[in-house]
Amino acid sequence: KNEVEQSPQNLTAQEGEFITINCSYSVGISALHWLQQHPGGGIVSLFMLSSGKKKHGRLIATINIQEKHSSLHITASHPRDSAVYICAVRTNFGNEKLTFGTGTRLTIIP
Amino acid sequence: DAGVTQSPTHLIKTRGQHVTLRCSPISGHKSVSWYQQVLGQGPQFIFQYYEKEERGRGNFPDRFSARQFPNYSSELNVNALLLGDSALYLCASRSPGQNYGYTFGSGTRLTVV
Numbered sequence: 001k002n003e004v005e006q007s008p009q010n011l012t013a014q015e016g017e018f019i020t021i022n023c024s025y026s027v028g029i030s031a032l033h034w035l036q037q038h039p040g041g042g043i044v045s046l047f048m049l050s051s052g053k054k055k056h057g058r059l060i061a062t063i064n065i066q067e068k069h070s071s072l073h074i075t076a077s078h079p080r081d082s083a084v085y086i087c088a089v090r091t092n093f094g095n096e097k098l099t100f101g102t103g104t105r106l107t108i109i110p
Numbered sequence: 111d112a113g114v115t116q117s118p119t120h121l122i123k124t125r126g127q128h129v130t131l132r133c134s135p136i137s138g139h140k141s142v143s144w145y146q147q148v149l150g151q152g153p154q155f156i157f158q159y160y161e162k163e164e165r166g167r168g169n170f171p172d173r174f175s176a177r178q179f180p181n182y183s184s185e186l187n188v189n190a191l192l193l194g195d196s197a198l199y200l201c202a203s204r205s206p207g208q209n210y211g212y213t214f215g216s217g218t219r220l221t222v223v
């Protein structure tokens with residue numbers, strides 16, 4: 001079993017829909033990251049969370065430390081949001097190793 | 111300010127050859143991490159360096175090595191290349207302090223033939 005599990009693996013939605021991507025992890029963490037990867041490989045860091053909730057524009061990320069679960073929400077989705085969204089956790093306070101989930105491929109149809 | 115820059119962007123090598131990949135972090139970032147991303151999978155941690163010292167090593171064979179220079183740039187070296195080393199190699203840098211996330215480079219796509 002992977003230390004970081006994401007669901008769904010693939011998600012297709014119509015423009016304007018509310019999107020939720022889930023991440024569960026099985027280890028103690030110091031921080032959880034949500035990242036966005038576009039075709040071609042570039043990765044953009046969206047959020048770093050250790051507790052609570054963060055919002056940036058149409059993106060909202062939440063984390064429940066007790067339940068070892070995080071969600072990424074996208075409101076009023078747009079075709080430009082189409083990308084792979086990856087959850088990654090930092091598990092070791094001594095170094096900066098990130099353990100990644102396998103990603104959720106999001107496609108927003110106009 | 112330039113982001114994290116990686117070079118080269120693409121590379122084709124033959125089995126058994128050696129390769130050196132380079133990464134320049136954001137100015138002021140002292141931590142550099144390397145990741146390997148095989149097609150269809152999430153990135154896997156290879157190394158992390160901070161202030162020129164290795165702080166973490168992933169589950170990769172000794173053919174993989176890295177170093178960090180006084181200007182905090184970094185090199186990843188892979189010897190005796192195998193077909194399975196074909197992947198996107200990502201470099202990430204991070205500012206000191208717990209409240210900062212990572213900035214990733216665009217990666218080097220290595221193809222071993």
